[in-house]
Structure formats: structure tokens, C-alpha cells
Amino acid sequence: MKLIRDAVWQRMDLEMMQQTLTVILAGGRGSRLEPLTRDRAKPAVPIGGCYRIIDFVLSNCLNSGMRRVLMLTQYKAQSLDRHIQLAWTNYFCRELGEFIDVVPPQQRIDDNWYQGTADAVYQNIYAIERELPEYVVILAGDHLYKMNYRTMVDFHRRKGADVTVGALRVNRQEAHQFGVMQVDADDRLLEFQEKPEHPQATLDNPEVCLASMGIYVFNTRFLFERLCDDATDLNSSHDFGKNIIPGAIADSNVLAFPFTDENRKSDAYWRDVGTIEAYYEANMDLVNVDPQLNLYDSQWPVRSFRPQLPPPKFVFGSDGRSTRQGVAMDSIICQGAIISGGSVMRSVIGAGCRVNSYAQIEDSILFDDVEVGRHSRIRRAIIDKGVRIPPEMEIGYDPVADAERGLTVTDSGLVVIARGELIRTQDAVSTFV
Structure with missing residues (x-):
């Protein structure tokens, strides 16, 4: 009986992933990482010797069984595009409906570059619609962490949410760098503030805030409606954290999904390497005897391009x-x-x-x-x-x-x-x- 039940759940998981499209936002300037981003996009910056920043998000996708991926690029994307071609295209079989497509700005809707994270998705609404997904997962391409996105999509589906936001507990002193959320006992968002000057702590710990990870799961129809409404708002910044999520809280079922770490360490690992100092510290952690980020875990491998070179x-x-x-x-x-x-x-x-x-x-x-x-x-x-x-x-x-x-x-x-x-x-x- 257990074998039958497990087979049914596996079948449902497979169908859910086939109904899901992943959109990775990989077009940021990365100005705080200059001069490392002088000739390359931020997600293409090397890290840990043989990886690029983008490899961690893409490895999460692959390990989560998410094999329909659109990567939206914009600034200095040649190095990133070349890396995707060398390292990642062989993992996706187009004949089985799998793909990773690098999508530069096409200006199909207007003549502007992307005005914000929501606008980047809105300008590619035709590419999303063509795949007929039931769910759209939106990810940032410039963070380091290990996460099974399948569990978040399953949470979103079971709870009947319109949109689900990945949530991370951070120290209150650091919370001004994030979107900060307040939730009720059922994980429903009550309030969302983007990078507030005075972040509001969680109810159970005055020193901790609940921060947005920049990870979203949307019902596709709901996403399209909100993006179209936002596009006509002249006062909008066209950003998910500043506009789309706060606007949806009042009249929609917006939930927070607690970060589930696949790094298998005592403390959850999630890093935004957006500054030179943060980038340096993330690399230096890797040379420790017991680094916080485990690169040697065969159960959740991090993949990248391996050039044909002799050993050191x-x-x-x-x-x-x-x-x-x-x-x-x-x-x-x-x-x-x-x-x-x-x-x-x-x-x-x-x-x-x-x-x-x-x-x-x-x-x-x-x-x-x-x-x-x-x-x-x-x-x-x-x-x-x-x-x-x-x-x-x-x-x-x-x-x-x-x-x-x-x-x-x-x-x-x-x-x-x-x-x-x-x-x-x-x-x-x-x-x-």
C-alpha cells in the first residue's frame, strides 16, 4: 500500500513540475561589485574557484526537478550566455519538453529597457504564455543558497495561494536590506515593507525579522493580471517587492513559505553577495575547515562548467x-x-x-x-x-x-x-x- 501511495505522490510531483515554468532574473547591473562586473553580469561573476554565482540557483532548479527555465538577461550578458551554453544546455532535453532559454530584452511591448523586476517579467509575458504553465516560479540569479523549490510549489498548491513568497529569518540589524514581512499563524502575509528604515520584528522574537528571499510562486493567471495592472500605473516602480506583493496583500491570498535549507548545516545558509566585502567573505568561508556552504554534498550537487585542463x-x-x-x-x-x-x-x-x-x-x-x-x-x-x-x-x-x-x-x-x-x-x- 505504501509503494502505491509513494508512486501516486511521485506522479503528482512530476505533473506539478511539468506545469511549472521558472523565470530567473539575471539582468542586474551589479554596480556594487564593480570592477568585477565591469565586463560581466553579476550572476556570471566567478565564486569558489570553479563556479559562477548563477550556478547555485540553476543547480537548485535541476535538483528540484524544474527543467523549464527562462533566464532574463540585460546588462553585459555575453559572458553569462557563454557560460550557460558551456555548462548547462546539456542537462536539458528539448525533445522531452525541457529547456533553458537565455532571453535578452526584446522590446516587444515598448522601447524601454527593463524598469524593474516586475517589468522584466511583464515584457516577456508572451514567452511565458507560450509555455502554458499553471505556476510561475520567479527567482533572482545572484544569491547563494541551496533550496528545493518543489516543496515551495507544493506548499503553494496545497494552500490554494495566489502568490507565495520565500521567507528567511534574519537579524533585525540586517533587515533594512530586505523586504520585511509580517504574517499570521496561517503564514498569510499581513504586511510587506520593502527595505524599511525601521524593520518590524517577528512576534516570537524581538531580534529577528522575516525577510523576503526574492523567490515567488505565482498562479499564472493571477501573475498576468497583476503585471498588466502594474504596467499601466504611472506611479509604480514596476518591482515585485515594492509594488506587486504589497498590492496583492489586501485582496488576495498571499502566503509566506519558510526557507527550507538543503545545505545540511546547523544554521541556514543564504547569502546576497552584492558587495565586494560580502563577495570576499563568501569566498573566504569556503576555505575554512568546515565551511558554512557545503560544496561536497553528493545529495545536492552544485554543477558548473569544467574546462578540460590537467589536475593542479x-x-x-x-x-x-x-x-x-x-x-x-x-x-x-x-x-x-x-x-x-x-x-x-x-x-x-x-x-x-x-x-x-x-x-x-x-x-x-x-x-x-x-x-x-x-x-x-x-x-x-x-x-x-x-x-x-x-x-x-x-x-x-x-x-x-x-x-x-x-x-x-x-x-x-x-x-x-x-x-x-x-x-x-x-x-x-x-x-x-
Whole structure:
């Protein structure tokens, strides 16, 4: 009897996923991540050595059985589009009705770029309608977390909701960065404030607020009606958090779904890596002995593109007479990297990097194909793809000197080197290519 019941539920889950369309919003500028977003969209920024930010949301979709995906892009989307083609198209079979389509702005409705998150979906309403979904799941493409969206869609369907909002408990001090919700005992939204100056705490804990994750499940017909009404409102910001959700609370069944973490850690993990400091901290957490974000969980894998490169290599061991050692401790070293007589501590080293003899890398993030010259010292730095660090260069030790070279130095002292920048030494100017 149990086998029959399980088979029925599996059949219902499959049908529910086939009736669901996923829309990923991946068109944000990511201006707070500059200069890393100078040449790429925020979801395409590398993280953890061999991943892109977008890989976490797409892995959630795949692991949740959601295989009908529209990804809406806008700014500097070439790198993101190329990554999707290399890493993700093989996981979706068009003949079985599965797809991941990258959709740039088409200006089918008017001549404007996307004016907000709701407007981005509204301008692609024809593409959504063509798939005839019963439910539409809307996701942001620039957050790090693990979540089974199927449970949220099932919650939405069972509760008979018009729209369901993913909800995360956050400290009250941080809540001003989010949409903050008040709910009743049945999870129905009573109030929604987008990034309030004075967030209202939950009833059970004065130090905690219920924040929106930017994840929504809509009944398709309800979504279309609200988007069309919003499009004609000249006073609207055309945003889900500012307009669509608050407007629906008064006359519709709007529910909050508590975040269910698939990360299998004691604390729920969800990160918005929207600033340089937040991005840096998320990477540095990964090199800890027991990182908060588990990348090694075979039950909920995070997928990405793996270039055909040889394994990482460490050369020149200690002979007792020289400090020339190729060594890495508490670090992530990606394929194709060569630690050639240099040392790496608490750092993320991307694919194809080379750290030459006597160089020292500490607490830093190197994107793919970075080369560090002999005797150079790098500390608390983020170095973009393809950069060549000249020999005997020091970065991250003197903020004034780094700023005088034209490098980006944050208030906390992080140094960021983008592709194509120039670095001035005492004797020459070296080009980062």
C-alpha cells in the first residue's frame, strides 16, 4: 500500500513540475561589485574557484526537478550566455519538453529597457504564455543558497495561494536590506515593507525579522493580471517587492513559505553577495575547515562548467637549504593551476593560474589564468581573470600605494584588480590582459 501511495505522490510531483515554468532574473547591473562586473553580469561573476554565482540557483532548479527555465538577461550578458551554453544546455532535453532559454530584452511591448523586476517579467509575458504553465516560479540569479523549490510549489498548491513568497529569518540589524514581512499563524502575509528604515520584528522574537528571499510562486493567471495592472500605473516602480506583493496583500491570498535549507548545516545558509566585502567573505568561508556552504554534498550537487585542463600541480619541495616550496594550505586550488615554488595560504586559486617561485599569496581570490611573478607578495586581494602580476610586486600591504597605482581599494582595505587595468611599478608600466 505504501509503494502505491509513494508512486501516486511521485506522479503528482512530476505533473506539478511539468506545469511549472521558472523565470530567473539575471539582468542586474551589479554596480556594487564593480570592477568585477565591469565586463560581466553579476550572476556570471566567478565564486569558489570553479563556479559562477548563477550556478547555485540553476543547480537548485535541476535538483528540484524544474527543467523549464527562462533566464532574463540585460546588462553585459555575453559572458553569462557563454557560460550557460558551456555548462548547462546539456542537462536539458528539448525533445522531452525541457529547456533553458537565455532571453535578452526584446522590446516587444515598448522601447524601454527593463524598469524593474516586475517589468522584466511583464515584457516577456508572451514567452511565458507560450509555455502554458499553471505556476510561475520567479527567482533572482545572484544569491547563494541551496533550496528545493518543489516543496515551495507544493506548499503553494496545497494552500490554494495566489502568490507565495520565500521567507528567511534574519537579524533585525540586517533587515533594512530586505523586504520585511509580517504574517499570521496561517503564514498569510499581513504586511510587506520593502527595505524599511525601521524593520518590524517577528512576534516570537524581538531580534529577528522575516525577510523576503526574492523567490515567488505565482498562479499564472493571477501573475498576468497583476503585471498588466502594474504596467499601466504611472506611479509604480514596476518591482515585485515594492509594488506587486504589497498590492496583492489586501485582496488576495498571499502566503509566506519558510526557507527550507538543503545545505545540511546547523544554521541556514543564504547569502546576497552584492558587495565586494560580502563577495570576499563568501569566498573566504569556503576555505575554512568546515565551511558554512557545503560544496561536497553528493545529495545536492552544485554543477558548473569544467574546462578540460590537467589536475593542479605543486612543484619544488623543501630540501632544507631553500625556502623555495610549492605549497598551499587551507585553500581551494582549481584544475590546471601550478604552484611553482610559491606559497598559498587561505586563498582561492582559479583554473590555469600560476604562482611562481618565492611568491606569497594570502587571504586572496585569484580568478582563472592569473600569473604571479617571482618574489611577489599578495594579501587580501581579488584579482580578475588573465591578470599578470610583475615580479617583486607587493599588493595589499600599503593601501595608499595600491590606490596610487590606480587599483580599487575598499574601505576595509581589500584590493581589487580588474581585467585590462594598468599597474605602475618603479621602473615600468605592466598591462593586465
